[in-house]
Amino acid sequence: MEWFRKKKEPLVRQTKKEIPDGLWTKCKSCGEVIYGRELEQRLWVCPACGYHFRIRYNQYIELLLDDGKLEEFDASLTSRDPLNFKDRISYTERIRKSQAKTGLKDAIVCGIGRIGGRTISFGVMDFAFVGGSMGSVVGEKVARAIERSLERKIPLVLVCCSGGARMQEGIFSLMQMAKTGVLLSELKAERIPYIAVLTNPTTAGVTASYASLGDVIIAEPHAQLGFAGPRVIRQTIGQELPEGFQSSEFFLEHGFLDAVCPRRDLRHTVSLLIEYLCGPTSGVHETLKAPAPES
Amino acid sequence: MATGIYLDFEKPVIELEKRIDEMREFASDENLELTREIRLLEHKLKKLRQDTFSQLTRWQRIQLARHPMRPCADEYIELIIDDYIALHGDRGFADDKAMIGGLGRIDDKPVLILGQQKGRTTKQKLLHNFGMCHPEGYRKAMRLMNLADRFGRPVVILIDTPGAFPGIEAEERGQAEAIAQNIRDMAALSVPVVCLIIGEGASGGALGVGIGDRVLMLENSWYSVISPEGCAAILWKDHPTPVQKAPEAAEALRPTAQDLKEFGIIDEILPEPLGGAHRNPEEQAKTIKRALLTHLGELSALPPAELQQRRHRKYREIGHFAE
Ligand SMILES: [Zn+2]
Numbered sequence: 001m002e003w004f005r006k007k008k009e010p011l012v013r014q015t016k017k018e019i020p021d022g023l024w025t026k027c028k029s030c031g032e033v034i035y036g037r038e039l040e041q042r043l044w045v046c047p048a049c050g051y052h053f054r055i056r057y058n059q060y061i062e063l064l065l066d067d068g069k070l071e072e073f074d075a076s077l078t079s080r081d082p083l084n085f086k087d088r089i090s091y092t093e094r095i096r097k098s099q100a101k102t103g104l105k106d107a108i109v110c111g112i113g114r115i116g117g118r119t120i121s122f123g124v125m126d127f128a129f130v131g132g133s134m135g136s137v138v139g140e141k142v143a144r145a146i147e148r149s150l151e152r153k154i155p156l157v158l159v160c161c162s163g164g165a166r167m168q169e170g171i172f173s174l175m176q177m178a179k180t181g182v183l184l185s186e187l188k189a190e191r192i193p194y195i196a197v198l199t200n201p202t203t204a205g206v207t208a209s210y211a212s213l214g215d216v217i218i219a220e221p222h223a224q225l226g227f228a229g230p231r232v233i234r235q236t237i238g239q240e241l242p243e244g245f246q247s248s249e250f251f252l253e254h255g256f257l258d259a260v261c262p263r264r265d266l267r268h269t270v271s272l273l274i275e276y277l278c279g280p281t282s283g284v285h286e287t288l289k290a291p292a293p294e295s
Numbered sequence: 296m297a298t299g300i301y302l303d304f305e306k307p308v309i310e311l312e313k314r315i316d317e318m319r320e321f322a323s324d325e326n327l328e329l330t331r332e333i334r335l336l337e338h339k340l341k342k343l344r345q346d347t348f349s350q351l352t353r354w355q356r357i358q359l360a361r362h363p364m365r366p367c368a369d370e371y372i373e374l375i376i377d378d379y380i381a382l383h384g385d386r387g388f389a390d391d392k393a394m395i396g397g398l399g400r401i402d403d404k405p406v407l408i409l410g411q412q413k414g415r416t417t418k419q420k421l422l423h424n425f426g427m428c429h430p431e432g433y434r435k436a437m438r439l440m441n442l443a444d445r446f447g448r449p450v451v452i453l454i455d456t457p458g459a460f461p462g463i464e465a466e467e468r469g470q471a472e473a474i475a476q477n478i479r480d481m482a483a484l485s486v487p488v489v490c491l492i493i494g495e496g497a498s499g500g501a502l503g504v505g506i507g508d509r510v511l512m513l514e515n516s517w518y519s520v521i522s523p524e525g526c527a528a529i530l531w532k533d534h535p536t537p538v539q540k541a542p543e544a545a546e547a548l549r550p551t552a553q554d555l556k557e558f559g560i561i562d563e564i565l566p567e568p569l570g571g572a573h574r575n576p577e578e579q580a581k582t583i584k585r586a587l588l589t590h591l592g593e594l595s596a597l598p599p600a601e602l603q604q605r606r607h608r609k610y611r612e613i614g615h616f617a618e
Binding site for chain 1: 459460461462463465466467468469470471472474475476478479480482483498499502503505506518519520521525526529530547548549550554555558560606607610611613614615616617618
């Protein structure tokens with residue numbers, strides 16, 4: 001019994017958490033058993049089927065930013081409980097527990113980094129924190145990330161991963177969609193590029209706001225992307241959903257993604273996109289800003 | 296007075312109203328002097344109405360917001376707008392009948408008015424998809440708002456939706472993208488925008504036409520990130536019928552006009568006739584028209600750049616966090 005448990009336990013825990021940290025990990029998609037170090041070398045992508053394991057915010061920082069370094073901003077922002085919301089546990093308690101579990105204050109980490117030598121405003125969401133849900137803190141931090149782009153005239157890159165707006169903050173969560181969208185209208189007017197990177201999953205309120213507003217939108221393969229939840233759609237239309245529905249490939253097929261980009265190519269792709277949109281030298285404006293239209 | 300369908304908690308009021316009507320008829324038919332009895336009952340009715348409608352629970356307000364007799368957007372347009380011309384289509388895919396709109400005059404001033412249309416009869420409900428827009432509905436709304444923007448006409452939006460439609464085609468045509476684009480592009484409009492929630496304001500489905508310089512709510516309307524039923528389905532997912540928990544979820548979500556005014560999210564609550572908008576649609580329309588004229592008047596006095604700046608600042612500041 002002892003050997004059986006030892007062997008089995010990490011598997012169960014890993015599939016649940018989806019973050020491989022044991023020696024051997026079983027692929028959630030094809031069942032392949034992969035050695036931990038190999039999986040790490042392959043950026044947590046299954047060598048057999050290409051399944052992208054969900055990874056944490058710090059792994060994306062390492063993966064995307066020069067020297068794996070981010071100068072973090074607004075790290076102390078913490079949720080309050082505007083509705084005094086209570087389900088099985090109070091919202092305050094839920095936040096406290098998630099903070100203890102993840103080492104994060106909320107579901108996004110933002111700051112300034114460099115990619116391909118160019119300074120960018122960067123944000124990365126983390127699903128481990130209450131399903132990457134967007135409440136006031138996520139909204140505020142995205143807003144400030146956009147403002148850093150505006151102030152310094154540097155491109156914006158957001159790695160999205162979220163189940164949507166955070167129900168426990170009610171209308172305040174919904175209004176974060178408005179807040180981020182309104183600020184992105186300023187970014188658009190200033191012609192500062194914004195690259196949205198969608199990872200598994202990016203759904204509901206986040207998809208219906210900043211995740212869908214990138215000048216260029218790319219996604220990791222086989223991510224779940226969409227607006228309404230599959231359960232709700234199934235109930236509404238009373239039928240099963242087609243294979244591959246609401247995946248990255250589905251989004252690409254229907255014209256809502258610029259590209260599906262495997263994890264190993266993300267850094268290069270984002271770096272090139274920024275170069276193409278900003279010109280080869282630093283400073284967005286001298287090189288990028290198109291001449292004002294003649295009137 | 297009100298005939299037809301009514302809610303459980305309205306029942307005693309409706310029954311007493313009926314009794315008074317019957318007594319009046321009886322008195323006139325039989326030529327009897329029942330003035331005193333009738334007056335007593337009317338007094339009782341007045342008190343009963345006050346008791347029933349002055350302290351509604353959140354769930355009762357939501358039921359009023361969804362009342363089968365509640366006026367729909369088209370009825371208000373009819374009552375408020377003169378010389379209305381309906382305009383159709385998103386110029387890309389279709390004309391979404393859950394989103395109606397067009398140009399007309401409010402007190403001689405040209406406006407664009409948009410509304411999410413639920414429909415009253417079964418046939419209408421099906422035609423208008425119960426007020427649940429597809430992406431083309433949001434795109435149609437944005438197309439018309441851009442039209443208003445180009446020609447300097449203010450925009451009025453009547454919001455009433457149980458949610459953006461959750462279906463395969465809606466996802467295929469980019470429901471999320473349509474809503475996101477609207478949020479961003481409504482922020483950039485240079486004309487006054489007044490949004491009024493006349494019934495239900497369910498989540499992104501409402502917000503997709505919900506970015507305004509002023510956001511108003513009728514007294515018995517709701518607006519939140521999720522419907523009480525949706526919230527209950529998540530919180531009580533092990534419950535055999537989570538929908539029974541919707542009243543509790545409604546309390547937790549605090550989605551009423553009164554809640555949102557207290558949170559500072561909306562600008563004004565427009566009073567409803569006692570018992571709800573359906574008890575007197577004409578009176579309700581008058582209240583709405585008066586409020587729209589006031590807000591549009593104030594906003595029209597602002598230069599476009601300042602209007603936009605204020606709108607941005609208003610949304611920029613919404614949030615509740617510690618630092
Ligand atoms: Zn695999």
